Structures are given as structure tokens and as C-alpha cells.
Amino acid sequence: MKQKFVGEFRSYLIMTVGLLMYSFGVTAFLIPSKIIGGGVTGIATVIYFVTGVKTGYSYFLINSLLILLAIRSLGASFGVKTIYGLSMMSLFLSVMQQLITTAIVDDIFLNTILGGLLCGLGLGIVFNEGGSSGGTDIIAMVVNKYRNISPGKVILLCDVVIIGSSYFVFHTLDKMVYGYVSMWVVSYTIDAYLNGAKQSIQMFIFSEKYEELADFINHETNRGLTVFDGTGWYTKENVKMIMTVVRKREAAPIFRKIKEIDPNAFISQNSVMGVYGDGFDVLKY
Structure with missing residues (x-):
């Protein structure tokens, strides 16, 4: 029993580190450079630039609605780690956005790469511990139940649409292109970390x-x-x-x-x- 508790505590601690890394990547590099990433974080960032509502609040609200939708469609099959992940992510995003108000690096391309690396590494750590931060993967599971469409395609489509919406916020193509670059860096980093960790x-x-x-x-x-x-x-x-x-x-x-x-x-x-x-x-x- 003690060994199981220690193992679970270690897993949640490692997940927390991953969530911290992801939140820091978003708030210290992407948001100050006005780069919209994928997933629910990207939607929350769009809402922030349009309304001024902090990303942590809208991130939590959107994920809560998605979980209710998923419970209604798929049943109460979500684990404690999913709830923990999205709750802590919301908290970290809110706190860090209060503390970090300007970009650490002046170069927008460097911010794109560093932000994508930190976000991808953070998510890789969370996924490797069996955790989740909610988000568009919930949408993918719901769609997959009713349509023969792979979850990967649904998530990719959601990210493309979310990042593409940045054009209507900033009215410039370069921000949108940087968003797609960050999406690629995040995806590549997640795969590289998980393949290395499980090799x-x-x-x-x-x-x-x-x-x-x-x-x-x-x-x-x-x-x-x-x-x-x-x-x-x-x-x-x-x-x-x-x-x-x-x-x-x-x-x-x-x-x-x-x-x-x-x-x-x-x-x-x-x-x-x-x-x-x-x-x-x-x-x-």
C-alpha cells in the first residue's frame, strides 16, 4: 500500500512539473509574442486577446463544458488525472499570466521555437505519466464515437482552425504562420519525448x-x-x-x-x- 502511494505521489509530482513547463511556455513565450497555439489553450488565448479575460479562466470553463459533453456522450469514464491536469493547468496559466507580462526573448521566431519546445516537453511528460490536460482530445473521442474519423485527424483539424482564427484577431499572416510552426514543434517534441522515454x-x-x-x-x-x-x-x-x-x-x-x-x-x-x-x-x- 505504501509503495503504491509513493508511486502515485511521484506520478502526480512529475505531472505537475510537466504542467508547469507547458504553462510557462505559453505565458512566457507564445502569449507575449501574440502567437496562437492549438488546442483549448489556443482558444483561451484568442479569447484573451479579444476580450481581455485571462487564459486560465476560459481554459477551465471550456474544459469543464467539454467534460460535461463527454460524460453525456461517452459516460463517466474520465479519470482523476484528467481532472487534476486541467485544474492545475488552469491555475498555472492564471498565476503565470499575472507574473509574466512581457516576453523574455525579443525575437518572435525564437519565442515560437522555445514556446513550442516547452509546451511539447511538458505535454510529453504528462502523457507519459498517463495524464491528460483535457482539451481537443475530448472532442476527438466524442466525434469518433459517432463518425468513423480518427482522433488524430479531428485534433489536427481543430488545431488548424484554431490557429487559423488568429488571422481574424491580428489581421496578419505572419502570426498565423508562427502559430502553425509552434504547433509542429509541439507535436514533434511530444513524439520525440514519448519515443525516447518508452524505447x-x-x-x-x-x-x-x-x-x-x-x-x-x-x-x-x-x-x-x-x-x-x-x-x-x-x-x-x-x-x-x-x-x-x-x-x-x-x-x-x-x-x-x-x-x-x-x-x-x-x-x-x-x-x-x-x-x-x-x-x-x-x-x-
């Missing part, structure tokens, strides 16, 4: 000290493994082979341990496209 490797380890290595992998990295019997064809001797799959970031401690106890071990490492099961991704097919 796994498969390791084959041949060692006479396989028991000590197997215990280390099993107990210190909390990863499963399988020990196979084999025959070295050159020596005609029986050998033991460890096969394990770990996240890429978990490989370094294993290599250090191998070097420490058996520098002569033979190791093969391969990147794998997908790993499903306990401790990895959930099979959704």
Missing part, C-alpha cells in the same frame, strides 16, 4: 557468472529475465544465456555491473519496436 532494448548476456547478473537485474532493476541453456559450438561446452528486455535508460547500470563482475561476458543488444506486458506497454489491439 526498450533486448539484451542477450553470456556469462559464467550468470546467477549474480540475473539476481542483479531481477532485484535491482526490477526487470524479469529468462536463463537459457546453450552450447558453445566452438568449445562444445554448455553455456548459460540471459535474455531480458529493459528500458533504454535502465541499460547503463546493467552494463556497469557486467563490467564489474565479469568483464569477459559476451553481450548482444538490440532495439525493439514495441514491448507489451507487465512493466511495459498495455496491449490495446
Whole structure:
């Protein structure tokens, strides 16, 4: 029970960091440069420039309405992390917009890139922890229920329309183009972060000290493994082979341990496209 609580607390703490990064990217780089991004944040930014209402307030109101729509259409299937994400995002946007009134950087293109990077990295962190900030993904799920349209296409269409609306606010094409650039940077950064965070490797380890290595992998990295019997064809001797799959970031401690106890071990490492099961991704097919 204690371990589960610590794990959940850590997950929410990491999510909070991601939400802070996203909010800082919007309020410190995009809004001061009058760049409209995608999603509900983009809608809230448009409302801010038209009416003066702070983005945090309209962001919370719009997401609340979307959640009510989703509950009516899809049922009460939204988790606590979604409510937490949109609530904290609303709070951070409101507070930061009060504290940050001018752009940190004078160059509008640099603001576009930095804002997109921070927003994409923040959302990637949130998504990696199983969280969500609500927004246009709710619209996508509702539309997908009634029409055979992929959620990705719906979200892309929403972002294109939202960013395109900036032309009617500022009456200039360059702001709209910068908005599309920021949208691309956000999307690319999210994909890069998630792919890097979830990248796994498969390791084959041949060692006479396989028991000590197997215990280390099993107990210190909390990863499963399988020990196979084999025959070295050159020596005609029986050998033991460890096969394990770990996240890429978990490989370094294993290599250090191998070097420490058996520098002569033979190791093969391969990147794998997908790993499903306990401790990895959930099979959704």
C-alpha cells in the first residue's frame, strides 16, 4: 500500500512539473509574442486577446463544458488525472499570466521555437505519466464515437482552425504562420519525448557468472529475465544465456555491473519496436 502511494505521489509530482513547463511556455513565450497555439489553450488565448479575460479562466470553463459533453456522450469514464491536469493547468496559466507580462526573448521566431519546445516537453511528460490536460482530445473521442474519423485527424483539424482564427484577431499572416510552426514543434517534441522515454532494448548476456547478473537485474532493476541453456559450438561446452528486455535508460547500470563482475561476458543488444506486458506497454489491439 505504501509503495503504491509513493508511486502515485511521484506520478502526480512529475505531472505537475510537466504542467508547469507547458504553462510557462505559453505565458512566457507564445502569449507575449501574440502567437496562437492549438488546442483549448489556443482558444483561451484568442479569447484573451479579444476580450481581455485571462487564459486560465476560459481554459477551465471550456474544459469543464467539454467534460460535461463527454460524460453525456461517452459516460463517466474520465479519470482523476484528467481532472487534476486541467485544474492545475488552469491555475498555472492564471498565476503565470499575472507574473509574466512581457516576453523574455525579443525575437518572435525564437519565442515560437522555445514556446513550442516547452509546451511539447511538458505535454510529453504528462502523457507519459498517463495524464491528460483535457482539451481537443475530448472532442476527438466524442466525434469518433459517432463518425468513423480518427482522433488524430479531428485534433489536427481543430488545431488548424484554431490557429487559423488568429488571422481574424491580428489581421496578419505572419502570426498565423508562427502559430502553425509552434504547433509542429509541439507535436514533434511530444513524439520525440514519448519515443525516447518508452524505447526498450533486448539484451542477450553470456556469462559464467550468470546467477549474480540475473539476481542483479531481477532485484535491482526490477526487470524479469529468462536463463537459457546453450552450447558453445566452438568449445562444445554448455553455456548459460540471459535474455531480458529493459528500458533504454535502465541499460547503463546493467552494463556497469557486467563490467564489474565479469568483464569477459559476451553481450548482444538490440532495439525493439514495441514491448507489451507487465512493466511495459498495455496491449490495446
